Amino acid sequence: MVEDESQVDDALRALAEPRRRAILRLVATDELAAGEIAAAFDVTRTAISQHLTVLKDSGLVSERRAGTRRFYRARPEGLDGLRQFLDEMWSDALDVGRRLVEADRADGTPEISSDVA
Amino acid sequence: MVEDESQVDDALRALAEPRRRAILRLVATDELAAGEIAAAFDVTRTAISQHLTVLKDSGLVSERRAGTRRFYRARPEGLDGLRQFLDEMWSDALDVGRRLVEADRADGTPEISSDVA
DNA sequence: CCCCTTTGTCAGTTGACGCTAACGTTAGCT
């Protein structure tokens, strides 16, 4: 429990935007300049620049300046907090699942019917 | 690469809301009725009901009806798609890291200085 | 049948977010 809640919040809000995920996938394999990234989409450079600011503030990308150009690259450690959050949630839910199985085994009540939409 | 992009999108949008994460943590350990969940927050039951709808539509919780009451519980499988998405992103970024290390080793250019705000 | 409980649903409002257009800034080149 070392990580900040706000860090998870930032990462989650940043990833909730489809275009930001697309940008992230783009810079996950290669380091690209802002203009090159913007060229891959049909929106304004301004919009991409703002997305890059959000991604950088949330720690999901790193920025390297070279002259007037700025190169961006995915930052894997930025996902660590979120990953930890998911792990905790998952283990908690699995514990409940184990408990339910035990209850079923002891009580014989299979009417759980977990309906999903 | 079996999972839907829209599923990841739904899960991410659902988790981006702090109150929905709190609800999820609440029903991760115990199955609770809508009213009990609402009692844990200082917003209207209406708001909680809408949050529960979002969580159910995104597959993050399951609903069980008993009389007029509706019990909710976290659904661990709902996180699988998101987990897979993070894993792919992570491995891609790690591949790049490995490539960079090799380039450093061969070229001797340690001026990478990945600045993070 | 009437009443109460539990919950979802429907307008309506407000704040946040993504987008564009115009402007400012910094670096490189002649």
Next chain:
DNA sequence: AGCTAACGTTAGCGTCAACTGACAAAGGGG
């Protein structure tokens, strides 16, 4: 210095999402 290229920043606009309040539906108890 003057010019251009590559970005970021600001103001303004439209849209979506979270919240409230009033209403509807459905089940249980007298």
